[in-house]
Amino acid sequence: MAIARVTTIPASWYSDPEILRLEGERIFRRTWQYVARADQVAEAGQYVAARAGDVPVVVLRDGETLRGFVNVCRHRGHEVVSGEGVRKSLQCPYHAWTYGLDGCLRAAPRADREPGLDLGELSLLPVAVGEWGPFVFVNPDPDAPPLEEHLGELPALLAEFGLDLGALRFRHRVEWEVEANWKVVAENFLECYHCAVAHPGFSSVVDVAPEAYRLDAHETFLSQYGSVHGAVRSGKRSGPYDAVGEVEGQFHLVWPNFVLNVMPGRANLSAGTILPAGPGRAARLLDYWFAGDADEDWVRDLLAFDDQVGREDEALVESVQRGLGSGMLERGQLLGESEKLIVAFESMVDRALR
Ligand code: FES
Ligand SMILES: [Fe+2]
Known part of the structure; x- marks a missing residue:
């Protein structure tokens, strides 16, 4: 699907505010964005306010x-709700315009004194919504093709690898920011060429050799598969956590910014987003799920291990951002094999912005 690129997209695209604006318009406003967990909106009246790119949504x-709605009041633009909770209606905190859970404007103070005001025309703007297992997505484009179409064969692939999403329980959320463009973060996620050098702990558990670590580019998602290192499997080496179990390690990025990780071993899942928070800054969110009866020590070890790998990645991407921002590199050089998922990702970016 991807046209092989030898070089990266221009380095300036990782810091140019105009590119960020274009990405908002041509990528984030018309793609599926992970915004909430299904358990947060399981009961009638439950709501979650979130952001799809730079669009506030609920x-x-x-x-x-x-x-799902654009979380922007039709009066003068205040965000209608914040955080999460349970409501019978949505009241904007600025002038108390009150919307039903169906988005219709039910009441506006002093509306009876304004004969020209037609409440029926002032409903919250709808966005497309979709659910997959524990994930809730929105697409700011209300006419977007369904989420299922965008996910393609990913749900079937996960099931095939022995991961039963329905059997997992939410455990933990982490949120943080990094000083790097969202694409630098995504591209770092999309290759394990750096793993042997930069992630000694990870590569002691997962076999990151090119013969063992698989990269697979699909039309809407990019996948990596890594098995437990032979030395760990045979008991010759023990890793930072016990990695032996039923599921194979796999790391997917669903275009444009949803990441889904399964570490090898017992049932586990982490998933989240890489959101632009400025040209040189990205907001990260990662939710963790484990089997309901998961061993506590094992969970703690896995979370600590993941945190360590995350810190190592943070230092890498922040350094790359400084390098790209120097203006001294026009384009980077890509490896067509080991970095083929970056090649595919950059083709997607390029196509979206054209
Ligand atoms: S902006 Fe929402 S009620 Fe005025
Ligand atoms: Fe990494």
Whole structure:
């Protein structure tokens, strides 16, 4: 699918505010964005305020129906709700315009004194919503093709690898920011060429040799598969956590910014987003799920291990951002094999911005 690029997209694309604006318009406003966990909007009246790119959105459960709206008041633009909770209606805190869970404007103070005001025309703007296992997505484009179409064969692939999403329980959320463009973060996620050098702990557990570590580019998602290192499997070496179990390690990026990780070993899952927070800054969010009866010590070890790998990555991407921002490198050089998922990702970026 991807046209092989020998070089990266221009280095300036990682710090140019105009590129960020274009990405907002041509990528984030028309792609599926992970915004909440299904358990946060399982019951009638539950809502979560989130961001799809730079668009404030709210997802909620109206009776049985999952709905999503642009979380911007039709009066003068205040965000209608914040955080999460349970509501019977959504009241904007600025002038108390009150919307039903169906998005319709039900009441506006002093509306009776304004004959020209037609509440029926001032509903919250809808966004497309979709659910997959424990994940809730929105697409700011209300006419977007369904989420299922975008996910393609990914749900089937995960099931095939022995991961039963329905059996997992949410455990932990981490949020942090890094001083790097969202694409630098995504591209760092998309290759394990750096693993042997930069992640000694990870590469002691997962076999990162090119013969063992598989890269697979699909139309809408980019996948990596890594098995437990032979030395760990045979008991000759023990890793930072006990990695022996049923599931194979796998790391997926669903275009443009949803990441889904399964570490090898017992049932586990982490998933989240890489959101632009400025040309040279990205907001990260990662939710963790484990089997309901997962061993506590094992969970703690895995979280500590993941945190360590995350810190190592943070230093890498922040350094890359400084390097790209220096203006001294016009384009980077890509490895067509070991970095083929970056080649595919950059083709997607390039196509979206054209
Ligand atoms: S901006 Fe929401 S009520 Fe005024
Ligand atoms: Fe890494």
